[in-house]
Amino acid sequence: MSGDQVEAAVASCTATLRAAADRDWEAVNAAGLEWSCRTTAFHIAEDFAGYASRLAARARHRLPLRITLPEGTDNAGILQVIEATGALLAAAVRTAPPGVRAFHPYPFGTADREGFAAMGVAEALLHTHDIARGLGLAYEPPAGLAESVLGRLFPHVQPGPEPWPTLLWATGRGELPGRAPVTDWTWYNNLVIPAGRVTLTGIRPAAARDLALGGDGGFDWLDDGPYEGTREACTYLVKAYEAGVHRPEFGVFALVRPEDGRAVGGIGFHGAPDEDRRVEIGYDLVTGARGQGYATEALRALTEWALARDDVGTVLATVEPDNLPSQRVVTRAGFTRATVEEEPATDHGHAGDEQLLLYVRRP
Incomplete structure:
Protein backbone atom coordinates (compact mmCIF):
# COMPACT_ATOMS: atom_id res chain seq x y z
CA MET A 1 0.00 0.00 0.00
CA SER A 2 1.54 3.25 -1.13
CA GLY A 3 1.02 6.94 -1.65
CA ASP A 4 -1.05 6.10 -4.74
CA GLN A 5 -3.83 4.72 -2.56
CA VAL A 6 -3.69 7.77 -0.29
CA GLU A 7 -4.10 10.05 -3.30
CA ALA A 8 -6.97 7.94 -4.63
CA ALA A 9 -8.74 8.14 -1.27
CA VAL A 10 -8.29 11.92 -1.16
CA ALA A 11 -9.70 12.22 -4.67
CA SER A 12 -12.68 10.07 -3.73
CA CYS A 13 -13.31 12.18 -0.63
CA THR A 14 -13.03 15.61 -2.19
CA ALA A 15 -15.00 14.74 -5.34
CA THR A 16 -17.94 13.62 -3.20
CA LEU A 17 -17.89 16.48 -0.71
CA ARG A 18 -17.31 19.18 -3.33
CA ALA A 19 -20.84 18.50 -4.58
CA ALA A 20 -22.15 19.93 -1.30
CA ALA A 21 -19.56 22.66 -0.73
CA ASP A 22 -22.30 25.30 -0.75
CA ARG A 23 -24.12 23.68 2.18
CA ASP A 24 -23.77 24.63 5.88
CA TRP A 25 -21.51 21.85 7.17
CA GLU A 26 -21.46 23.26 10.70
CA ALA A 27 -25.24 22.95 11.12
CA VAL A 28 -25.33 19.21 10.34
CA ASN A 29 -23.70 16.40 12.29
CA ALA A 30 -21.83 13.65 10.50
CA ALA A 31 -23.77 10.40 10.69
CA GLY A 32 -23.05 8.42 13.86
CA LEU A 33 -20.78 11.12 15.30
CA GLU A 34 -21.15 14.01 17.70
CA TRP A 35 -19.03 16.16 15.39
CA SER A 36 -20.43 18.46 12.75
CA CYS A 37 -19.71 17.68 9.11
CA ARG A 38 -17.26 20.60 9.08
CA THR A 39 -15.38 19.34 12.16
CA THR A 40 -15.28 15.82 10.71
CA ALA A 41 -13.90 17.07 7.39
CA PHE A 42 -11.16 18.99 9.15
CA HIS A 43 -10.44 15.93 11.28
CA ILE A 44 -9.47 14.07 8.09
CA ALA A 45 -6.89 16.75 7.35
CA GLU A 46 -5.64 16.69 10.95
CA ASP A 47 -5.08 12.94 10.73
CA PHE A 48 -3.26 13.27 7.41
CA ALA A 49 -0.95 15.91 8.88
CA GLY A 50 -0.37 13.92 12.06
CA TYR A 51 0.39 10.68 10.24
CA ALA A 52 2.70 12.39 7.74
CA SER A 53 4.68 14.20 10.43
CA ARG A 54 5.12 11.13 12.63
CA LEU A 55 6.26 8.97 9.74
CA ALA A 56 8.61 11.62 8.36
CA ALA A 57 10.13 12.26 11.80
CA ARG A 58 10.25 8.55 12.80
CA ALA A 59 8.47 9.80 15.93
CA ARG A 60 8.41 7.65 19.08
CA HIS A 61 5.50 9.56 20.61
CA ARG A 62 2.81 12.04 19.69
CA LEU A 63 4.33 15.18 18.22
CA PRO A 64 3.43 18.65 19.57
CA LEU A 65 1.90 19.53 16.23
CA ARG A 66 -1.46 21.11 15.51
CA ILE A 67 -2.97 22.63 12.40
CA THR A 68 -5.69 25.28 12.52
CA LEU A 69 -8.01 26.94 10.04
CA PRO A 70 -7.99 30.71 9.65
CA GLU A 71 -11.25 32.35 10.62
CA GLY A 72 -13.62 32.52 7.69
CA THR A 73 -12.30 29.40 5.91
CA ASP A 74 -15.16 28.06 3.81
CA ASN A 75 -15.89 24.47 2.82
CA ALA A 76 -13.91 24.80 -0.40
CA GLY A 77 -10.93 25.88 1.70
CA ILE A 78 -11.29 22.83 3.94
CA LEU A 79 -11.26 20.59 0.88
CA GLN A 80 -8.04 22.27 -0.23
CA VAL A 81 -6.52 21.55 3.17
CA ILE A 82 -7.56 17.88 2.84
CA GLU A 83 -5.86 17.76 -0.56
CA ALA A 84 -2.70 19.44 0.73
CA THR A 85 -2.33 17.31 3.85
CA GLY A 86 -3.20 14.19 1.86
CA ALA A 87 -0.36 15.03 -0.53
CA LEU A 88 1.99 15.37 2.47
CA LEU A 89 0.99 11.92 3.73
CA ALA A 90 1.40 10.39 0.27
CA ALA A 91 4.88 11.91 0.01
CA ALA A 92 5.86 10.71 3.50
CA VAL A 93 4.76 7.18 2.64
CA ARG A 94 6.67 7.19 -0.66
CA THR A 95 9.92 8.45 0.87
CA ALA A 96 9.95 6.34 4.05
CA PRO A 97 12.25 3.28 3.86
CA PRO A 98 10.45 -0.08 4.23
CA GLY A 99 11.61 -0.81 7.78
CA VAL A 100 10.84 2.60 9.29
CA ARG A 101 8.17 2.69 11.98
CA ALA A 102 6.66 5.54 13.94
CA PHE A 103 4.31 6.00 16.84
CA HIS A 104 0.67 5.01 16.69
CA PRO A 105 -1.06 3.75 19.83
CA TYR A 106 -3.33 1.02 18.40
CA PRO A 107 -2.69 -1.71 19.22
CA PHE A 108 1.07 -2.37 19.31
CA GLY A 109 2.47 1.16 19.57
CA THR A 110 3.93 1.66 16.09
CA ALA A 111 3.06 1.51 12.39
CA ASP A 112 5.13 1.24 9.22
CA ARG A 113 4.64 3.15 5.99
CA GLU A 114 1.95 0.75 4.77
CA GLY A 115 0.16 1.09 8.07
CA PHE A 116 0.14 4.88 7.91
CA ALA A 117 -1.06 4.74 4.31
CA ALA A 118 -3.84 2.35 5.27
CA MET A 119 -4.87 4.46 8.26
CA GLY A 120 -4.98 7.57 6.10
CA VAL A 121 -7.12 5.81 3.52
CA ALA A 122 -9.40 4.46 6.26
CA GLU A 123 -9.88 7.91 7.78
CA ALA A 124 -10.72 9.39 4.38
CA LEU A 125 -13.14 6.66 3.34
CA LEU A 126 -14.96 6.22 6.63
CA HIS A 127 -15.34 9.88 7.52
CA THR A 128 -16.36 10.80 3.99
CA HIS A 129 -19.08 8.19 4.45
CA ASP A 130 -20.10 9.81 7.76
CA ILE A 131 -20.22 13.30 6.26
CA ALA A 132 -22.00 12.15 3.10
CA ARG A 133 -24.70 10.42 5.12
CA GLY A 134 -25.15 13.51 7.26
CA LEU A 135 -25.54 15.66 4.14
CA GLY A 136 -27.70 13.15 2.29
CA LEU A 137 -25.10 12.38 -0.39
CA ALA A 138 -24.47 9.02 -2.04
CA TYR A 139 -20.95 7.69 -1.49
CA GLU A 140 -19.15 4.48 -2.32
CA PRO A 141 -15.36 4.50 -2.74
CA PRO A 142 -13.41 2.26 -5.12
CA ALA A 143 -13.70 -1.33 -3.88
CA GLY A 144 -9.94 -1.83 -4.11
CA LEU A 145 -9.31 0.87 -1.50
CA ALA A 146 -11.68 -0.74 0.98
CA GLU A 147 -10.18 -4.16 0.29
CA SER A 148 -6.65 -2.85 0.93
CA VAL A 149 -7.71 -1.31 4.25
CA LEU A 150 -9.35 -4.57 5.36
CA GLY A 151 -6.31 -6.67 4.47
CA ARG A 152 -3.87 -4.40 6.27
CA LEU A 153 -5.74 -2.99 9.27
CA PHE A 154 -8.45 -5.62 9.88
CA PRO A 155 -6.65 -8.98 9.58
CA HIS A 156 -8.93 -10.34 12.32
CA VAL A 157 -12.07 -9.68 10.26
CA GLN A 158 -13.35 -12.37 7.92
CA PRO A 159 -13.64 -10.97 4.39
CA GLY A 160 -17.20 -10.47 3.22
CA PRO A 161 -18.72 -10.78 -0.24
CA GLU A 162 -18.01 -7.08 -0.92
CA PRO A 163 -15.18 -5.09 0.73
CA TRP A 164 -16.93 -1.75 1.28
CA PRO A 165 -19.98 -3.13 3.17
CA THR A 166 -17.56 -5.34 5.13
CA LEU A 167 -15.45 -2.34 6.15
CA LEU A 168 -18.54 -0.42 7.19
CA TRP A 169 -19.73 -3.38 9.26
CA ALA A 170 -16.27 -3.90 10.82
CA THR A 171 -16.27 -0.27 12.05
CA GLY A 172 -19.81 -0.30 13.42
CA ARG A 173 -21.29 1.60 10.47
CA GLY A 174 -23.43 -1.05 8.82
CA GLU A 175 -24.84 -4.54 8.88
CA LEU A 176 -23.82 -7.78 7.20
CA PRO A 177 -26.18 -10.74 6.84
CA GLY A 178 -25.33 -13.48 9.29
CA ARG A 179 -23.01 -11.34 11.42
CA ALA A 180 -23.72 -9.67 14.73
CA PRO A 181 -23.54 -5.87 14.83
CA VAL A 182 -20.14 -4.43 15.79
CA THR A 183 -20.26 -2.07 18.76
CA ASP A 184 -16.57 -1.94 19.70
CA TRP A 185 -13.72 -2.15 17.23
CA THR A 186 -10.08 -1.38 16.63
CA TRP A 187 -7.68 -1.79 13.76
CA TYR A 188 -4.41 -3.71 13.86
CA ASN A 189 -1.09 -2.55 12.53
CA ASN A 190 1.33 -5.43 12.19
CA LEU A 191 3.27 -6.45 15.28
Whole structure:
Protein backbone atom coordinates (compact mmCIF):
# COMPACT_ATOMS: atom_id res chain seq x y z
CA MET A 1 0.00 0.00 0.00
CA SER A 2 1.54 3.25 -1.13
CA GLY A 3 1.02 6.94 -1.65
CA ASP A 4 -1.05 6.10 -4.74
CA GLN A 5 -3.83 4.72 -2.56
CA VAL A 6 -3.69 7.77 -0.29
CA GLU A 7 -4.10 10.05 -3.30
CA ALA A 8 -6.97 7.94 -4.63
CA ALA A 9 -8.74 8.14 -1.27
CA VAL A 10 -8.29 11.92 -1.16
CA ALA A 11 -9.70 12.22 -4.67
CA SER A 12 -12.68 10.07 -3.73
CA CYS A 13 -13.31 12.18 -0.63
CA THR A 14 -13.03 15.61 -2.19
CA ALA A 15 -15.00 14.74 -5.34
CA THR A 16 -17.94 13.62 -3.20
CA LEU A 17 -17.89 16.48 -0.71
CA ARG A 18 -17.31 19.18 -3.33
CA ALA A 19 -20.84 18.50 -4.58
CA ALA A 20 -22.15 19.93 -1.30
CA ALA A 21 -19.56 22.66 -0.73
CA ASP A 22 -22.30 25.30 -0.75
CA ARG A 23 -24.12 23.68 2.18
CA ASP A 24 -23.77 24.63 5.88
CA TRP A 25 -21.51 21.85 7.17
CA GLU A 26 -21.46 23.26 10.70
CA ALA A 27 -25.24 22.95 11.12
CA VAL A 28 -25.33 19.21 10.34
CA ASN A 29 -23.70 16.40 12.29
CA ALA A 30 -21.83 13.65 10.50
CA ALA A 31 -23.77 10.40 10.69
CA GLY A 32 -23.05 8.42 13.86
CA LEU A 33 -20.78 11.12 15.30
CA GLU A 34 -21.15 14.01 17.70
CA TRP A 35 -19.03 16.16 15.39
CA SER A 36 -20.43 18.46 12.75
CA CYS A 37 -19.71 17.68 9.11
CA ARG A 38 -17.26 20.60 9.08
CA THR A 39 -15.38 19.34 12.16
CA THR A 40 -15.28 15.82 10.71
CA ALA A 41 -13.90 17.07 7.39
CA PHE A 42 -11.16 18.99 9.15
CA HIS A 43 -10.44 15.93 11.28
CA ILE A 44 -9.47 14.07 8.09
CA ALA A 45 -6.89 16.75 7.35
CA GLU A 46 -5.64 16.69 10.95
CA ASP A 47 -5.08 12.94 10.73
CA PHE A 48 -3.26 13.27 7.41
CA ALA A 49 -0.95 15.91 8.88
CA GLY A 50 -0.37 13.92 12.06
CA TYR A 51 0.39 10.68 10.24
CA ALA A 52 2.70 12.39 7.74
CA SER A 53 4.68 14.20 10.43
CA ARG A 54 5.12 11.13 12.63
CA LEU A 55 6.26 8.97 9.74
CA ALA A 56 8.61 11.62 8.36
CA ALA A 57 10.13 12.26 11.80
CA ARG A 58 10.25 8.55 12.80
CA ALA A 59 8.47 9.80 15.93
CA ARG A 60 8.41 7.65 19.08
CA HIS A 61 5.50 9.56 20.61
CA ARG A 62 2.81 12.04 19.69
CA LEU A 63 4.33 15.18 18.22
CA PRO A 64 3.43 18.65 19.57
CA LEU A 65 1.90 19.53 16.23
CA ARG A 66 -1.46 21.11 15.51
CA ILE A 67 -2.97 22.63 12.40
CA THR A 68 -5.69 25.28 12.52
CA LEU A 69 -8.01 26.94 10.04
CA PRO A 70 -7.99 30.71 9.65
CA GLU A 71 -11.25 32.35 10.62
CA GLY A 72 -13.62 32.52 7.69
CA THR A 73 -12.30 29.40 5.91
CA ASP A 74 -15.16 28.06 3.81
CA ASN A 75 -15.89 24.47 2.82
CA ALA A 76 -13.91 24.80 -0.40
CA GLY A 77 -10.93 25.88 1.70
CA ILE A 78 -11.29 22.83 3.94
CA LEU A 79 -11.26 20.59 0.88
CA GLN A 80 -8.04 22.27 -0.23
CA VAL A 81 -6.52 21.55 3.17
CA ILE A 82 -7.56 17.88 2.84
CA GLU A 83 -5.86 17.76 -0.56
CA ALA A 84 -2.70 19.44 0.73
CA THR A 85 -2.33 17.31 3.85
CA GLY A 86 -3.20 14.19 1.86
CA ALA A 87 -0.36 15.03 -0.53
CA LEU A 88 1.99 15.37 2.47
CA LEU A 89 0.99 11.92 3.73
CA ALA A 90 1.40 10.39 0.27
CA ALA A 91 4.88 11.91 0.01
CA ALA A 92 5.86 10.71 3.50
CA VAL A 93 4.76 7.18 2.64
CA ARG A 94 6.67 7.19 -0.66
CA THR A 95 9.92 8.45 0.87
CA ALA A 96 9.95 6.34 4.05
CA PRO A 97 12.25 3.28 3.86
CA PRO A 98 10.45 -0.08 4.23
CA GLY A 99 11.61 -0.81 7.78
CA VAL A 100 10.84 2.60 9.29
CA ARG A 101 8.17 2.69 11.98
CA ALA A 102 6.66 5.54 13.94
CA PHE A 103 4.31 6.00 16.84
CA HIS A 104 0.67 5.01 16.69
CA PRO A 105 -1.06 3.75 19.83
CA TYR A 106 -3.33 1.02 18.40
CA PRO A 107 -2.69 -1.71 19.22
CA PHE A 108 1.07 -2.37 19.31
CA GLY A 109 2.47 1.16 19.57
CA THR A 110 3.93 1.66 16.09
CA ALA A 111 3.06 1.51 12.39
CA ASP A 112 5.13 1.24 9.22
CA ARG A 113 4.64 3.15 5.99
CA GLU A 114 1.95 0.75 4.77
CA GLY A 115 0.16 1.09 8.07
CA PHE A 116 0.14 4.88 7.91
CA ALA A 117 -1.06 4.74 4.31
CA ALA A 118 -3.84 2.35 5.27
CA MET A 119 -4.87 4.46 8.26
CA GLY A 120 -4.98 7.57 6.10
CA VAL A 121 -7.12 5.81 3.52
CA ALA A 122 -9.40 4.46 6.26
CA GLU A 123 -9.88 7.91 7.78
CA ALA A 124 -10.72 9.39 4.38
CA LEU A 125 -13.14 6.66 3.34
CA LEU A 126 -14.96 6.22 6.63
CA HIS A 127 -15.34 9.88 7.52
CA THR A 128 -16.36 10.80 3.99
CA HIS A 129 -19.08 8.19 4.45
CA ASP A 130 -20.10 9.81 7.76
CA ILE A 131 -20.22 13.30 6.26
CA ALA A 132 -22.00 12.15 3.10
CA ARG A 133 -24.70 10.42 5.12
CA GLY A 134 -25.15 13.51 7.26
CA LEU A 135 -25.54 15.66 4.14
CA GLY A 136 -27.70 13.15 2.29
CA LEU A 137 -25.10 12.38 -0.39
CA ALA A 138 -24.47 9.02 -2.04
CA TYR A 139 -20.95 7.69 -1.49
CA GLU A 140 -19.15 4.48 -2.32
CA PRO A 141 -15.36 4.50 -2.74
CA PRO A 142 -13.41 2.26 -5.12
CA ALA A 143 -13.70 -1.33 -3.88
CA GLY A 144 -9.94 -1.83 -4.11
CA LEU A 145 -9.31 0.87 -1.50
CA ALA A 146 -11.68 -0.74 0.98
CA GLU A 147 -10.18 -4.16 0.29
CA SER A 148 -6.65 -2.85 0.93
CA VAL A 149 -7.71 -1.31 4.25
CA LEU A 150 -9.35 -4.57 5.36
CA GLY A 151 -6.31 -6.67 4.47
CA ARG A 152 -3.87 -4.40 6.27
CA LEU A 153 -5.74 -2.99 9.27
CA PHE A 154 -8.45 -5.62 9.88
CA PRO A 155 -6.65 -8.98 9.58
CA HIS A 156 -8.93 -10.34 12.32
CA VAL A 157 -12.07 -9.68 10.26
CA GLN A 158 -13.35 -12.37 7.92
CA PRO A 159 -13.64 -10.97 4.39
CA GLY A 160 -17.20 -10.47 3.22
CA PRO A 161 -18.72 -10.78 -0.24
CA GLU A 162 -18.01 -7.08 -0.92
CA PRO A 163 -15.18 -5.09 0.73
CA TRP A 164 -16.93 -1.75 1.28
CA PRO A 165 -19.98 -3.13 3.17
CA THR A 166 -17.56 -5.34 5.13
CA LEU A 167 -15.45 -2.34 6.15
CA LEU A 168 -18.54 -0.42 7.19
CA TRP A 169 -19.73 -3.38 9.26
CA ALA A 170 -16.27 -3.90 10.82
CA THR A 171 -16.27 -0.27 12.05
CA GLY A 172 -19.81 -0.30 13.42
CA ARG A 173 -21.29 1.60 10.47
CA GLY A 174 -23.43 -1.05 8.82
CA GLU A 175 -24.84 -4.54 8.88
CA LEU A 176 -23.82 -7.78 7.20
CA PRO A 177 -26.18 -10.74 6.84
CA GLY A 178 -25.33 -13.48 9.29
CA ARG A 179 -23.01 -11.34 11.42
CA ALA A 180 -23.72 -9.67 14.73
CA PRO A 181 -23.54 -5.87 14.83
CA VAL A 182 -20.14 -4.43 15.79
CA THR A 183 -20.26 -2.07 18.76
CA ASP A 184 -16.57 -1.94 19.70
CA TRP A 185 -13.72 -2.15 17.23
CA THR A 186 -10.08 -1.38 16.63
CA TRP A 187 -7.68 -1.79 13.76
CA TYR A 188 -4.41 -3.71 13.86
CA ASN A 189 -1.09 -2.55 12.53
CA ASN A 190 1.33 -5.43 12.19
CA LEU A 191 3.27 -6.45 15.28
CA VAL A 192 7.06 -6.00 15.31
CA ILE A 193 9.29 -7.63 17.94
CA PRO A 194 13.03 -6.85 18.36
CA ALA A 195 15.07 -10.05 18.41
CA GLY A 196 18.76 -9.25 18.71
CA ARG A 197 20.27 -8.87 15.26
CA VAL A 198 16.90 -9.32 13.51
CA THR A 199 13.46 -7.81 13.82
CA LEU A 200 10.40 -10.03 13.75
CA THR A 201 8.05 -8.26 11.36
CA GLY A 202 4.45 -9.44 11.33
CA ILE A 203 3.24 -10.57 7.90
CA ARG A 204 -0.14 -9.15 6.88
CA PRO A 205 -2.72 -11.32 5.05
CA ALA A 206 -2.10 -9.52 1.73
CA ALA A 207 1.65 -10.18 1.99
CA ALA A 208 1.01 -13.76 3.14
CA ARG A 209 -1.15 -14.39 0.09
CA ASP A 210 1.64 -13.16 -2.17
CA LEU A 211 4.20 -15.35 -0.40
CA ALA A 212 1.91 -18.37 -0.58
CA LEU A 213 1.64 -17.85 -4.35
CA GLY A 214 5.42 -17.68 -4.80
CA GLY A 215 5.99 -13.91 -4.47
CA ASP A 216 8.25 -12.04 -2.09
CA GLY A 217 5.48 -10.53 0.06
CA GLY A 218 7.10 -7.12 -0.23
CA PHE A 219 10.29 -8.26 1.54
CA ASP A 220 13.84 -8.20 0.20
CA TRP A 221 14.87 -11.81 0.78
CA LEU A 222 18.44 -13.00 1.16
CA ASP A 223 19.62 -15.50 -1.46
CA ASP A 224 16.77 -17.66 -2.75
CA GLY A 225 14.39 -16.95 0.14
CA PRO A 226 11.95 -17.49 1.54
CA TYR A 227 12.31 -21.13 2.50
CA GLU A 228 9.35 -23.41 1.74
CA GLY A 229 8.28 -23.58 5.40
CA THR A 230 7.55 -19.86 5.41
CA ARG A 231 5.44 -20.14 2.27
CA GLU A 232 3.50 -23.05 3.76
CA ALA A 233 2.90 -21.13 6.99
CA CYS A 234 1.61 -18.18 4.98
CA THR A 235 -0.82 -20.51 3.20
CA TYR A 236 -2.31 -21.46 6.57
CA LEU A 237 -2.39 -17.78 7.61
CA VAL A 238 -4.45 -16.90 4.53
CA LYS A 239 -6.85 -19.78 5.20
CA ALA A 240 -7.30 -18.60 8.79
CA TYR A 241 -7.90 -15.04 7.59
CA GLU A 242 -10.49 -16.16 5.07
CA ALA A 243 -12.21 -18.23 7.75
CA GLY A 244 -12.27 -15.29 10.15
CA VAL A 245 -10.17 -17.02 12.84
CA HIS A 246 -6.81 -15.35 12.25
CA ARG A 247 -5.32 -13.62 15.28
CA PRO A 248 -2.61 -11.30 13.96
CA GLU A 249 -0.44 -11.44 17.07
CA PHE A 250 -0.23 -15.23 16.65
CA GLY A 251 0.61 -15.20 12.97
CA VAL A 252 3.80 -15.40 10.91
CA PHE A 253 6.81 -13.09 11.12
CA ALA A 254 9.67 -12.38 8.75
CA LEU A 255 13.15 -12.18 10.26
CA VAL A 256 14.51 -8.89 8.91
CA ARG A 257 18.06 -7.62 9.47
CA PRO A 258 17.83 -3.91 10.34
CA GLU A 259 21.27 -3.09 8.95
CA ASP A 260 20.41 -4.00 5.35
CA GLY A 261 16.65 -4.67 5.36
CA ARG A 262 17.12 -8.24 4.10
CA ALA A 263 14.70 -10.94 5.25
CA VAL A 264 16.59 -14.06 6.29
CA GLY A 265 13.82 -16.38 7.45
CA GLY A 266 10.39 -16.84 8.91
CA ILE A 267 8.98 -17.75 12.30
CA GLY A 268 5.48 -18.02 13.64
CA PHE A 269 2.79 -19.80 15.52
CA HIS A 270 0.77 -22.78 14.35
CA GLY A 271 -2.31 -21.01 15.66
CA ALA A 272 -3.71 -19.17 18.65
CA PRO A 273 -3.31 -20.64 22.16
CA ASP A 274 -5.58 -23.60 22.88
CA GLU A 275 -7.85 -23.99 25.89
CA ASP A 276 -4.88 -25.14 27.97
CA ARG A 277 -2.87 -22.00 27.07
CA ARG A 278 -0.48 -23.93 24.79
CA VAL A 279 0.92 -22.60 21.55
CA GLU A 280 3.37 -24.10 19.05
CA ILE A 281 6.16 -22.29 17.20
CA GLY A 282 7.87 -23.16 13.94
CA TYR A 283 10.70 -21.43 12.09
CA ASP A 284 13.09 -21.65 9.16
CA LEU A 285 15.99 -19.73 7.61
CA VAL A 286 17.21 -19.21 4.08
CA THR A 287 20.29 -21.26 3.31
CA GLY A 288 22.75 -18.38 3.47
CA ALA A 289 21.62 -17.31 6.95
CA ARG A 290 22.00 -20.64 8.73
CA GLY A 291 24.56 -21.31 11.40
CA GLN A 292 24.81 -17.67 12.50
CA GLY A 293 22.47 -17.68 15.51
CA TYR A 294 19.55 -15.84 13.88
CA ALA A 295 17.07 -18.64 14.57
CA THR A 296 18.06 -18.85 18.24
CA GLU A 297 17.62 -15.11 18.75
CA ALA A 298 14.27 -15.10 16.95
CA LEU A 299 12.93 -18.17 18.76
CA ARG A 300 14.02 -16.86 22.16
CA ALA A 301 12.43 -13.43 21.56
CA LEU A 302 9.12 -14.75 20.24
CA THR A 303 8.86 -17.35 22.99
CA GLU A 304 9.50 -14.79 25.71
CA TRP A 305 6.96 -12.45 24.12
CA ALA A 306 4.37 -15.24 24.16
CA LEU A 307 5.08 -16.38 27.72
CA ALA A 308 4.67 -12.82 28.98
CA ARG A 309 1.01 -12.96 27.94
CA ASP A 310 -1.77 -14.14 30.24
CA ASP A 311 -3.20 -16.45 27.58
CA VAL A 312 0.02 -18.48 27.08
CA GLY A 313 1.44 -20.89 29.66
CA THR A 314 3.37 -23.32 27.47
CA VAL A 315 5.26 -22.95 24.20
CA LEU A 316 5.92 -26.08 22.15
CA ALA A 317 8.36 -26.79 19.35
CA THR A 318 8.78 -29.99 17.35
CA VAL A 319 11.98 -31.06 15.61
CA GLU A 320 12.88 -33.97 13.33
CA PRO A 321 15.12 -36.53 15.09
CA ASP A 322 17.90 -36.12 12.52
CA ASN A 323 17.83 -32.30 12.54
CA LEU A 324 20.62 -31.74 15.04
CA PRO A 325 21.11 -28.00 14.24
CA SER A 326 17.45 -27.29 15.01
CA GLN A 327 17.64 -29.31 18.22
CA ARG A 328 20.54 -27.11 19.30
CA VAL A 329 18.52 -23.98 18.43
CA VAL A 330 15.57 -24.91 20.64
CA THR A 331 17.89 -25.93 23.46
CA ARG A 332 19.77 -22.64 23.34
CA ALA A 333 16.42 -20.83 23.33
CA GLY A 334 15.53 -22.41 26.68
CA PHE A 335 13.43 -25.39 25.58
CA THR A 336 13.78 -28.85 27.09
CA ARG A 337 12.74 -32.26 25.79
CA ALA A 338 9.25 -33.21 26.89
CA THR A 339 9.15 -36.06 29.35
CA VAL A 340 7.34 -39.31 28.62
CA GLU A 341 4.55 -38.09 30.89
CA GLU A 342 4.39 -34.67 29.21
CA GLU A 343 4.15 -35.86 25.62
CA PRO A 344 0.61 -37.27 25.72
CA ALA A 345 -0.53 -34.37 27.94
CA THR A 346 0.84 -31.78 25.55
CA ASP A 347 -0.29 -33.36 22.29
CA HIS A 348 -0.64 -30.30 20.08
CA GLY A 349 -0.88 -30.49 16.30
CA HIS A 350 2.30 -32.12 14.98
CA ALA A 351 3.48 -32.81 18.52
CA GLY A 352 1.69 -36.16 18.44
CA ASP A 353 3.72 -37.35 15.44
CA GLU A 354 6.01 -40.15 16.59
CA GLN A 355 8.60 -39.02 14.01
CA LEU A 356 9.05 -35.66 15.72
CA LEU A 357 10.74 -34.72 18.98
CA LEU A 358 8.70 -32.50 21.28
CA TYR A 359 10.35 -29.62 23.14
CA VAL A 360 8.66 -27.51 25.82
CA ARG A 361 9.26 -24.15 27.44
CA ARG A 362 7.33 -22.61 30.27
CA PRO A 363 7.77 -19.40 32.34
